[in-house]
Amino acid sequence: MQEFEDWNQKVKKTFNATSNEEVLTVTEAGSLLGLSKDQMKTYTDKSKLTKVPIMRSVHRYLLLKSEIDALVKSQ
Template identity: 75%
Template sequence: MQVVFEDWDQKVKKTFNATSKQEVLTVTEAGDLLGMTKDQMKVYVLKHNLTKVAINRSVHRYLLLKSEIDEILGKA
């Protein structure tokens, strides 16, 4: 039996998406879509006041609303 590692952010995202009407992305995923590194994406989030979906038990981790990223990409 092989154990597959699941990134903690991905696990939280999966749980959130299963229980919410709003779809979310991790900071890394959003950055990948916009051609940015995770660190660049964090700066972008602050600069453009994107909605941060808080993750329980973590002050520094958050998810981003997929709808806002889609809007930036012109997919809305």
């Protein structure tokens, strides 16, 4: 039986394998900052964080791990 893999995690894994920039999903970034997924989306827009677009998806994006790490350190 094939194991289910979350689509966002699959895209993240593929991106990280082919890029020198590490990324996080919105949910992962939110959990590091103590925010829900919806709160993180709002925070991303207000803080003008870099959104890494996902091909063929208008509303989904990944966030740069380096930016999130800097925010976690500053808190």
